[in-house]
Amino acid sequence: MPLSPMPLPPAALRRVLEAAYAEDAPHGDLTSLVLIPESARATAELRARVPGIFSGGPVVEAGFRMHDPEARVELPVAEGAPFEAGTVLARITGRARELLTAERVVLNLVQRMSAIATLTARYVELTAGTKARIVDTRKTTPGLRELERYAVRCGGGRNHRFSLSDAVMAKDNHLAVLTGGDPAKLTDVLSAARDRLGHTTHFEVEVDAIEQIEPVLAAGVDTIMLDNFTPAQLREGVALVAGRAIVEASGGVNLGTVAEIAAAGVDVISVGALTHSVANLDLGLDVVLDTSEPVAPEPVPEGILP
Structure with a gap:
């Protein structure tokens, strides 16, 4: 059973x-209002078309219940759990109109989150x-950081600083100016910068040459990032730091290089590809009318047609 990630x-x-x-249905779902009787009920199934790692259960629950508070949501696959093609990841039963209105937004988000979790799990496995x-x-993705970083946790990864407000992180451009x-x-x-910070504020500095390591460590930083170092240079850098700071590797990290980077002895490997270039996982969401009760056609309410 996978460990539960920190909640979303x-x-x-x-x-x-x-x-x-608000973007997808700013004035309601015209198609469902015109075609689907208000009394109709349906069941939607979220099903995997490829294997992966699941992330997005909270999105399924909140997304459908935002439109139908009485919708019944079943999540047979746990967050962070692996699944095979054909697995039913979620089942939702409720008012048909509301299911149809909600389904695309939920599917878009869960496809992306599960893709991130799946890719993250591959990196974790390789290290x-x-x-x-x-x-x-x-x-x-602007606006989706909370969801995407939650998905990383579902895949067994960890989060870096959440925003520019969370820690001091001096990169090459900052150092060039200074x-x-x-x-x-x-x-x-x-x-001088360290002296201006509170004792709980983390201070990280990026270096791109071995020669910068000692001067940076002498300032008492908490983490030193070795940027675009070769595996041999990483091993040299780790030996030079000798436990005086957390060592992070960044740059040139992909599925083909991450194992060798990890073997160099670094503490942290930051991977932008987890979120900036992942392709959505292939999931499908099918809605089926509940035919246990007959549904009579209803007149279209006045004023809803454009």
Whole structure:
């Protein structure tokens, strides 16, 4: 049984769904209003067409119940659990109009989240037996960061800083501005910055050369990011840091390189591809009318036609 990921914040999920439905049905679902009787009930099944790792149960529940609060939602597959092609991932029973209105938004989000979880799980599997953690980056879809990072957790990965407000992370452009390209200034400018921070604020610095490691460590940083280092350079860097800071590897990370990067002894591997270039997983959602009770056709309400 997979470990439960840190929950998806309900307020963040509601914001995403409200924005998505406002975009998709700003004045209601005209097709369903015209064609589907108000009394009709139906069942929708979310089914996998390919294998993967499931992420998005909270989206299914909240997305359908936002339109039909009395909808019955069954989730036979747990968050973070693997599934095979043909598996029913969710079953929803409720008012047919509302199911049809909600289904596309829910499907779009769950396809993306399950794709992220599935890709993350592949990276985690390739680094098994090492101490390296697979983490995401801020290269997320605007507006969907909470959902995408939750999906990373479903896949067994971890999250980097959530936003620019969460930690200090000095990258090459920051250092270029601060030092004017003079590495001799690194320790002083970073130490001055460290002195301005509260004791709970994490301080990370990116370096792109072995020669920068000692001056950066002398400033007392918490994490040092080795950017675009070769595996041999990573091993050298890890030995040089010698436990004085967390070592993160970034740049050039893909499914073909991640195992060798992890074997170099780094603590963290950040992978932008988890969210910035993943292709949606192939899932299908089919809605079937409940024929246990006859449904009489109803007149179209006045004023709904454009």
